Amino acid sequence: MSNTISIRKGLNIRLVGEAKKEIKDISVSSTVGISPLDFHGLTPKMVVKEGDVVKVGDVLFFDKKEASVKFVSPVSGTVKSIVRGDKRRIMNVLISTDGKQTSKKFDVDKVADFSAEDIKALLLESGFWSAIKQRPLDVIANPNNQPKGFFVSSFDSSPLAPDYDYMLGEDFESLQKGFDALSKLTGDKVHLSSKPNSIFNKIKGVKHHSFDGLHPAGNVGTQMHHIDPVNKGEFVWSMNIQEVAAFGKLLSEGTVQATRKVALTGSELKNPHYITVVKGTEMSAILDKAVEGSNVRYISGNVLTGDQKNLTDFLGHYHNQVTVIPEGNEYKFFLTSGWLGHGFDKFSNSRLFPTFLLPKSKKFTLDTNTNGEERAFVVSGELERVFPFDILPVQLTKAAITQDIDGMENLGIYEVAPEDFALCEYVCTTKINIQEKIRQGLDLIASECM
Amino acid sequence: MKFLEKYLHKMEPHFIKGGKYEKWNPLFETLATFAFTPKLVTTKGTHIRDGVDLKRTMFTVVIALIPCLLFGIYNTGHWEYAVAEGNRDIPYFAEMGTKFLTGLTIVLPVVVVSYGVGLTIEFIFGMLRGHSLHEGFLVSGMLIPLTMPADVPLWMVAIATAFAVIIGKEIFGGTGMNVVNIALTARAFLFFAYPTSMSGDKVWMSGLGDKMSTNSADLDGFSGATALGDLASFMSDKATVAGETVQSSMALQSFSSEYGVWESFVGMIPGSIGETSTLACLIGGLLLVLTGVGSLRIILSFFAGGFIMGLLLNMIGGNAYLDLAAHHHLVIGGFAFGAVFMATDPVTASQTAFGKIIYGFLGGFLAIMIRVLNPAYPEGVFLAILFMNIMAPIIDHYIIQANINRRLKRLKTA
Numbered sequence: 001m002s003n004t005i006s007i008r009k010g011l012n013i014r015l016v017g018e019a020k021k022e023i024k025d026i027s028v029s030s031t032v033g034i035s036p037l038d039f040h041g042l043t044p045k046m047v048v049k050e051g052d053v054v055k056v057g058d059v060l061f062f063d064k065k066e067a068s069v070k071f072v073s074p075v076s077g078t079v080k081s082i083v084r085g086d087k088r089r090i091m092n093v094l095i096s097t098d099g100k101q102t103s104k105k106f107d108v109d110k111v112a113d114f115s116a117e118d119i120k121a122l123l124l125e126s127g128f129w130s131a132i133k134q135r136p137l138d139v140i141a142n143p144n145n146q147p148k149g150f151f152v153s154s155f156d157s158s159p160l161a162p163d164y165d166y167m168l169g170e171d172f173e174s175l176q177k178g179f180d181a182l183s184k185l186t187g188d189k190v191h192l193s194s195k196p197n198s199i200f201n202k203i204k205g206v207k208h209h210s211f212d213g214l215h216p217a218g219n220v221g222t223q224m225h226h227i228d229p230v231n232k233g234e235f236v237w238s239m240n241i242q243e244v245a246a247f248g249k250l251l252s253e254g255t256v257q258a259t260r261k262v263a264l265t266g267s268e269l270k271n272p273h274y275i276t277v278v279k280g281t282e283m284s285a286i287l288d289k290a291v292e293g294s295n296v297r298y299i300s301g302n303v304l305t306g307d308q309k310n311l312t313d314f315l316g317h318y319h320n321q322v323t324v325i326p327e328g329n330e331y332k333f334f335l336t337s338g339w340l341g342h343g344f345d346k347f348s349n350s351r352l353f354p355t356f357l358l359p360k361s362k363k364f365t366l367d368t369n370t371n372g373e374e375r376a377f378v379v380s381g382e383l384e385r386v387f388p389f390d391i392l393p394v395q396l397t398k399a400a401i402t403q404d405i406d407g408m409e410n411l412g413i414y415e416v417a418p419e420d421f422a423l424c425e426y427v428c429t430t431k432i433n434i435q436e437k438i439r440q441g442l443d444l445i446a447s448e449c450m
Numbered sequence: 451m452k453f454l455e456k457y458l459h460k461m462e463p464h465f466i467k468g469g470k471y472e473k474w475n476p477l478f479e480t481l482a483t484f485a486f487t488p489k490l491v492t493t494k495g496t497h498i499r500d501g502v503d504l505k506r507t508m509f510t511v512v513i514a515l516i517p518c519l520l521f522g523i524y525n526t527g528h529w530e531y532a533v534a535e536g537n538r539d540i541p542y543f544a545e546m547g548t549k550f551l552t553g554l555t556i557v558l559p560v561v562v563v564s565y566g567v568g569l570t571i572e573f574i575f576g577m578l579r580g581h582s583l584h585e586g587f588l589v590s591g592m593l594i595p596l597t598m599p600a601d602v603p604l605w606m607v608a609i610a611t612a613f614a615v616i617i618g619k620e621i622f623g624g625t626g627m628n629v630v631n632i633a634l635t636a637r638a639f640l641f642f643a644y645p646t647s648m649s650g651d652k653v654w655m656s657g658l659g660d661k662m663s664t665n666s667a668d669l670d671g672f673s674g675a676t677a678l679g680d681l682a683s684f685m686s687d688k689a690t691v692a693g694e695t696v697q698s699s700m701a702l703q704s705f706s707s708e709y710g711v712w713e714s715f716v717g718m719i720p721g722s723i724g725e726t727s728t729l730a731c732l733i734g735g736l737l738l739v740l741t742g743v744g745s746l747r748i749i750l751s752f753f754a755g756g757f758i759m760g761l762l763l764n765m766i767g768g769n770a771y772l773d774l775a776a777h778h779h780l781v782i783g784g785f786a787f788g789a790v791f792m793a794t795d796p797v798t799a800s801q802t803a804f805g806k807i808i809y810g811f812l813g814g815f816l817a818i819m820i821r822v823l824n825p826a827y828p829e830g831v832f833l834a835i836l837f838m839n840i841m842a843p844i845i846d847h848y849i850i851q852a853n854i855n856r857r858l859k860r861l862k863t864a
Contacts, residue, residue: 010719036717045784083511226776229637229860231857231860231861232861233861273844297491297497299497303496303497303498304496304497304498305496306497307494308497323497325497325498327491328489328491329489329491330454330489331458331486331487331488331489332486332487333454333455333485333486334486334487337487337488338485338487339487339503339505339506339509340505343501346500346501347501347504348475348499348500348501349500349502350500350502350507350741350742351740351741351742352501352502352507352510352741352742352743353501353502353544355501356848364649366498367491367498368491368492368497368498369487369489369490369491369492369499370490370491370492370499371487371499371501371502371503372487372499372502372503372504372505372506373488373490373503373582373830375503375585375625375626376582376584376623376624376625376626376627377506378504378507378586378626378797379504379507379623379743379796380745380799380805381745381796381801381803381806382742384803386583390853390854390857391853391855392802392850394801395850397800401556410854410857411850411854412857413851418495422496425495425496425499426496426498426499426500427500427502428500429502429503429504431499431502431503433493433494434495435493435494435495436494443489443652
C-alpha cells in the first residue's frame, strides 16, 4: 500500500441531484441500440444483417482494421435495422428484444489453467475487449501491443458520479476473478487506484494506489500520470471497474452479463437513484416518468464528458451514469442573472463570482447555457488550476488547434485523453470546446505518427 | 426587462443573415449580448460551463480603475487650481467640490475621445470580420486617458488611440492576439511622435502651457515640474526642485519636502491623470488580486524588482538621484500604476506561472534602471513594460522547454 496521493489542482463541481442509494430494476426495452459511434475511430464491419436472430454475446460487428476486436449483442432477439448516416456510415444497430435473454455459452471450465493468450482470446471473443482503452489516443486497445501497465480506477470523482463501493460491493468475487485474469493477461502489471478507505483495497494480486482530493482524482488519466506516466512509444491500458466485475462473472458463469448498474442523477430528476439496466437500453425506458419539466438535456454519462441524447437514443457503451439537467436556452438579463449579476446561482472556479464565499455544502442547479460567447485566449493561469498534470494545458491545446504535431508530441499529447481536459473546458473563459480540439489533435497524431 | 427582451426578439430577424440590416449585425449583437447573456447552449464537450466570461472579467478591471480615475479627476482639478493661483503650495484638501468639477471638465473629454475613437474602430473591424465587439477595449479605453498628461490635446488622444487599436491590436487579429499592451502603445506613440506634449514642465497641469505662452506675470517662479522631472535635473549641472535651483548637497532634502513619501503615496503630486496615486492603484490592485483577474505574482515581483534596483542604485550612490531611497521610487511616477494595471495584462504578460515572476521582476528592475540611468527619458515604467511584453514569449519559451525536457528525460531514464 503506497502513500495517498492528494490531488489539489482540480475542482469538485457541486451539483444538485446525487443518486440515492437504492437500486431499481429497469426491464429491458423492446429495442436496444448498439452504436459504433461510441467507439472513437472505429470502422465497423457488420457480421449480422437485418432479420438475423442473435443471442446475448453473439458478435454483431467487428473492427475492420483489427478483425479480432469484436462487438457483441447485449440482448437476445432479432436485428431490427442497421441505421446508416451520411456516406452509409453505420450509426446504430437496432435489435428487437425477445425478452428471454438467452445467452451464448463460452467455454470457461478450465479457467484456472488459462494462459494469457486464452484470456486475451476470451476478452476478444466475448466483446469485453471493447472495454479496454489504450493511451496514447484514448481508443480501444490494440491487442497486438504489450502494455507497460494496466490501470483501473475504483472510484469516479466527476460531478454526481456513481459510487462503485456501493454498486460493486456484492460482486466482490467476480471482481477478484476479473482482476486475477487481467493480472495474468498483463504479467502482473495491474494498478488499482482507490480512495483511502475503499473496500477495493482488499482486492488481491494487484498493485494498490491510493488517491484523494479534488476531481479529476478519480480519472484514470490522472492516476496514470502520478503512478507511471506514458512516454512516446509506450502503451498503457485501462478498464472501467464495473466491466472488470462483469468479465469476472463471465469467467465463473460462462455467459456475458449485459446488465450494468447505472446512477440516475441530475437536478431535473424527481427521484435520483441507482438502476440495473441492460446495455444499450433506450433512454425513454430508463427515464420513464422520472423527469420533471420538459426543457431538459438528457446526458448519457456525466455533465463533463457525457453524450447528449434524445429519449429515442440509447445508453452509451461506456456510461455508468445518466444525468438530466435543465437546458439554458434563454436570454438572461445582464444585471439579474446575466454576466453582471450577483452570481450566487452560478458555480464558478473564478473568484469573479461569490461561489468561493459560499459553504461547501451548498449545491447548485446548473443549466447548459455557455454563460458567454467564444473568445480568444485572454486570461492566463486558469486552466492550470484544475489540471493536475505536469503538462501545460493552454500550450498543448494551442498546439492541437494549430495542428502542430511536433508541438503536441513535445507537450505531452501521448499522455492525455479528451476527458482530462473536461475541467479545463468547464472553467475556461474562452468557451472554446477544448475536449474537441484535443480529440482532433489525437486524431491527427493517430493518422500521422502511429 | 421582458419588454426589452421582446423588442430584441422582434428586431433580431432584421440583423441576421438575409435581413435588411445584415451589415450592422456586429453592432446589434454587441448591444444585445451586453443587455442579455445570449441563449447559447453547449453543443460539444462539457454540458455545463463556468459562469465566468470575458465581459465580466474586463468589467472588473474597469471597476478596479475607478479609484484611479476619481483620484485623477480630483488631482487634475487641484493642479489646475494651483496654476490659476500661481502657487504650488495651496492646501490639497480644500474646495474639493470645485476642484473635482474642474478636473471632470478636463478628464471627461479625454475619456470620451478615447472610448469614442477606439470603439468606432473596433466596430469597423468587427463589421469587416463579422464578429461582435470583443471586450478588450473596454479596459484599454480607460487605461489610455489615465496615462495621458492633463494638458494633452484631444486630437492627440484620438490619433494615439487609433494608432494603438489598429497597429497595436487589430492587425494582429484583435483582442487576445496583440503582442504589446494597447494603452502603452498609445502612450509610446505620443511620447515619441510629440515629445514636447508628453514630457517637460508644462504639460502636467492643465492650463499651464497656455498661461506660460502668454507670459502671465502671476506665474513668476511657478513650475509645472513633476517629481521625475526634478529628479532628472539632479543628474545635470543644475538641480531644481519645483522650479527652484537647489544645491546638489541639499537636493534630496528639498525633494523630499516637496514630494514626500506620504504625499506621493496618496498621489498629491503632479503627473499623468491616473498614475499619481499609489494608494488608488493598490485599491484597484486589491480588487484585481482578490478576484483573480490580476496576477499577484506579477504585481509583487514587479515591486520587488523595482525595490531591488533602487537598493542597488543606493549602494552605488554618488549623486542625489542615485541616493533617492528605494521605497520612494515605488510611489512616484507611474510605477504602481504600471505594476498593477499594465504589467498584469494577461495577453502581453508571461503566460506561465514561473515566467510571470521573472517577467514582473525584470519589468520593475528595468523600470527603475531606465528611470534613473537613462538621460533621455525621465520615466522608465512604460518602456520597461513594453520591452518585457516583447520578451515575455522568450521567457515562456524557456519555461515550456524545461517542461519538454523533463518529459524527454523521463523517456531516457525509463
